[in-house]
Amino acid sequence: MGWVVGWKKAVFLTNGRPLLLAAIALTEPIHLPKLTVMEVHIKPETESRLTELASKSGRATDDLVEDALAGYLTEVAEVREMLDGRYDDIKSGRVKPIDGEAFFDGLRQREDELLKQRNPK
Template identity: 45%
Template sequence: MDVHLNPELQTKIEQRAAETSRTPEEIIEEAISGYFEKLAHVREKLGRRYNEIKSGKVKLLDGEACFEALRRRERELLK
């Protein structure tokens, strides 16, 4: 697979490779692998949260009511 990078990003990768005595390919592979691991973690967490909401285990809060409560607390603190 060929990956085309803009010159600025390519320079950063080459610098990182030189600093760590690794190849640019290793740097790119590590970055992409890390990205997919984080993506899988986020998807799993969102899936669990969705199931908790759907089952009623977790109740949603009214956003406007929460912001109003925060504004009220802020006003009280500023007095």
């Protein structure tokens, strides 16, 4: 958080002398809420792996967790965006949904045909 501050004599007088110098804010502080401490519970085996990776890489465990979590959240956001787009495609009629069972039946048939072609009896 940063302040731009100017100094000015206070107008409060005591026996003809300035009482104090006051800091006057010239701009508002830029305040971005930031969570600085969070307790995260992880399994002992995960903690062990994290500690081992920190030791091997020379990086702090906090940095590794931050990077992993940031990457995970980015990936989740990308998947969410992709799913929202697919949903919009279906709702608008740009694509036609297919029956899951029918799709997998067709997939199994194509696989069986490929296996028969590779291994004729």
